[in-house]
Amino acid sequence: MGDLKSAAKDINGHPVTTTTLNSSDRLRKIDLLRERNIGKLLPLPQLVAVGDQSSGKSSLLESLTGIPFPRDHKLCTRYVTQITHRRDNHSHISITIIPGPNASEEARERFASYGKEVQSSAELRAQFSGILDEVNTLMGIRTSRNPTGNKTFTADVLKIEKCGPDEDYLTIIDVPGIFRLVEKGVVSESDKILVRNMVKEYIKDSRTVILAVLPATSDVFTQEILALAEEYDKNGERTLGVITKPDLLMEDRAKAAICDMVNGKTKPLNLGYYVVRNRGADDGEDLDAGDDSLAQRELIFREDPWCHLPKERLGVAALRDRLQDLLGQITDRCFPLVRLEARRMLAQSERAREELGEPRQTEREQQKYLSSIAGNFQTFARAALNADYSVHESFGSDEIRLITNVANxxxxxxxxxxxxxxxYSFEDEGDEESEDEDESSSSPQPPRAVDYEDLAPEEFPELDGILVVDWTQQQPNEGIMEWIERIYRRSRGLDLWTYSSGLSSSVFREQSVKWDLMTRQYLSKIILVLHRFVVRTLDSICTDEKVRDELKSSLMHDLLERYEIGMKQAVFLVSVEREKRPYTLTGDFHERVQESRGERIKNDLRYWKPAESVELWQVESTVKNKHNTDNTKEDIHDKLDAYYKVASKRFVDNVFRQAVDHCLLSGPTSPLLAFTEQWVIDLTAERLAAIAGEPRLVKENRDRLDKRIMDLKAAMKILQ
Known part of the structure; x- marks a missing residue:
């Protein structure tokens, strides 16, 4: 808007700046951009002629351009016409078709093969009617000569380029005239709306000068085109009014009203008004006659009241000069911005195209696309297992720091x-632990690195049936010796030298009854963090929601089976420890038993003389004074205590190494290996298409972006 406003100031009283030397080159580049439909992507400086039907627009364009529009040939108004003048050593007029932005590939090829060239306006006048018939047929416009056409109006553009050594650069775009009445079998109410929308589309851009053609014979204030111009140019900063048919005015009052408008007294426009007289439908003059015929028509401007108006506001020549200067000024001002906007739009389009990824129409394209995602997943999985969190910013989230969560x-x-x-708590649990005990395990307070509430098992209902979600724990009971005595009395026989061989298994099995639940709880938490890692990683590396959902659905059965393998292995290890006869080859067991017996005797002797040396008779008395049942209970306790510690350490290590590390993390059944490139290769063509096939809308969006990028790249070359 600011560009046009600056240009308008030159019109309203300031000296008019002539077109700079490089304006012609820039205007030519703008024209080339328009041919590539860049004007649909970003606003280009342009002159657009608009008006109601019978406003004299075709005659005005004929006067301005020298193009002999056929009289009473309404079909040329069914599409946009771009009329371009270009300086060239050779005089000729070429006619081509620019496909609309939504034209099919077949239509583009058809238009590309069409082209006409004539040497003069007279030759064009002789052939123009037939040329328009050909153009209508190619565009699919329905006419009496082309009854099979399927369109009344089209977004395709007819380009007429007039070249010659005396031509000054000027491009005017003519849009179909607005009509109020419909005609059955010719134009409908929907056509009326279509034309209005087409006009709006062309005049809405801020770099468009609206050339509003207004017949003097109608009340200017009721002209619909002026109302439309005001809708998009509220301050009249880029609307230039052209009043036609002044010779048909008879009443002085009507002439005075026109003069008031030109003088800016009524309905002022920043670019002002011009008054022109065009060749009428019945005028028989030859366009090639040149300035003589034009001068004859414009003798009217020597008459009252026209002669009192500023000369620079009267006649076709004055209007043409002003349009050339105006278009040059706007183009010079807008050109750097057009280049900047084209570069910015190209970058945006390339980013949008990159987000869509590669095409996924063929089986090979689908395999390549899905294999790339699988490769990225494996990269993430290896990094997560190695705690290499620097490979991607997604590892900033604690949820996918897999091995850290597993370790915690x-x-x-x-x-x-x-x-x-x-x-039951063992009797020695209050005593100081031996030096070989694991420091973290013997800590009186539990590690606080993991907040189990954050695992949120309810977020993954697919894991129902595998997980144990009740994670409450119960501390050991007191009274182990009473419990052992109950079991002993319930199980003993008449053998005076030993107790039943099954008693060892019974006490260990009952003392370890919580192992199964606690192990399932542990595996449940590991499976949760593992499954959460898989889901979050797929969310991160697969941007296509449809593909992501299909992937999860396809992988889920295999993932659940692999989770169950880990859980079953852990449960199996529980059964091995609890159901088999207590046995160990490690020397720790016997050492612990002897240590417990010695510690028990030492504690008993403290009742004699805690601060003095102990005599042998006191040791003998301490041992003899115990009842046989007490000795048995103590023996069972000490052996259970020793074996329990050996077995629990062995069991915890085995559960992690076999069930967690081997089954769930690094072994061949790991869920992290469920999604690999080999898995993609093994998919059937139907399943591959169901997962990675591209939706129609995505394909259309990619095709649209590909064309936009191609056009914008071409635009950047033009704008260099």
């Missing part, structure tokens, strides 16, 4: 298992 959960499991997995 496992550390917490180790602490919970050591402190809470046995039903």
């Amino acid at each position: 959960i496992t550390e917490r499991f180790g602490w919970e298992f050591k402190n809470w997995a046995h039903v």
Whole structure:
């Protein structure tokens, strides 16, 4: 808007700046941009002639351009006509068709093969009617000579380029005239709306000068085109009024009203009004007669009241000069902005095209696309297992820091298992732990690295049936010796030297009854963080929602089976430890038993003389004074305590190494290996298409972006 306003100031009292030396080159480049439909992407400086039907618009364009529009040939108004003048050593007039922005590829090829060239206006006048018939047929316009046409109006553009050594650069775009009445079988109410929308589309851009053609014989204030111009140019900064048919005015009052408009007294426009007299439909003059015939028509401007108007506002020559200067000024001012906007739009379009990824129409394209996603997934998985969180910004989220979450959960499991997995507390649990105990496991407070509430199992209902979601824990009970005595009395026989061989298995099985639940809880948490990693990673690397959903659906069955393998392995390890006869080859067991017995004797001796040395008879008395049942209970306790510690450590390590690490993280059944490039290759063509096939709308969007990018790249070359 600002460009046109600056140009208008030159019209209203300031010296008119002539077109700069490089304006012709820039105007030519703008014309080339228009041919590539760049004007549909960003506003280009242009002159657009608009008017109601019978406003004299065709006659005006004929006077301005020298193009002999056929009289009473209404069909040329069914589409936009671009009339371009260009300086050239050789005089000729060429006629081509610019496909509309939504033209089919077949139509584009058809238009590209069409072209006419004549040497003069007289030759064009002789052939123009037939040429228009050919153009109408190519565009599919329905006429009496082309009854099979399927269009009344079209967005395709008829381009007429007039070249010659005396031509000054000027391009005017003529849009179909607005009509109020419909004609059955010719134009309909929908056609009327279509034309209005077409006019609006051309005049809405801020760099468009609206050449509003207004017949003097009609009340200018009721002209619909002026109302439309005001809708998009509220301050009249880029509307130039052209009043035609002044010779048909008879009343002085009507002539005075026109003069008031030209003088800016009524309905003022920033670019002002011009008064022209065009060749009438019945005028028989030859256009090639040149300035003589034009001068004859414009003798009217020597008469009253026209002679009192500024000469620079009267006649075709004055209007043409002003339009050339105006178009040159606007183009010079807009050209850097057009180049900047084209570059910005190209970058935006390329980003949008990149987000769509590669085409996915053929089986090969679909495999390539899906394999790329699988490769990225495996890269993420390896990085997550190695705690290499620098490879991608997505690892900023704690949810996909997989191995860190596994380590934290496992550390917490180790602490919970050591402190809470046995039903009864052993007698020595209050004593100081030996130096070889794991420091983190013996800590009185549990590790706080994991907040289990954040795992949110309800977010993944597909895991129902695999997970244990009740994660509450119960601390061990007191009274282990009473419990052992109950079991012993319930199981003993008449053998005086030993107790039943099954008693060891019974006490261990009952003392470890919580192992199954706690192990399932642990595996559930590992499976949750693993599944969350898979889901979040797919969300991160697969931007296409449809593909992402299909991928998850296709992988889910295999993922659930792999989770169950890990859970079953953990449960199997529980059954091996609890159901089989207690046994170990490690020397720790016997050492622990002897240590427990020695510690028990030492504690008993403290009742004698805690601060003095102990004599042998006191040791003998301490051992002899115990009842046989007490000795048995203590023996069972010490052996259970020793074996339980050996077995629980072995079990915790095995659960992690076999069920978690091997089954779920790094082994061949790991869920992280469910989605690989080989999995993609093994898909059937039908399943591949269902997952990675491109929706029609995406394909259309890609095709649209491809064309836009191609046009904008061409535009950037033109604008260099």
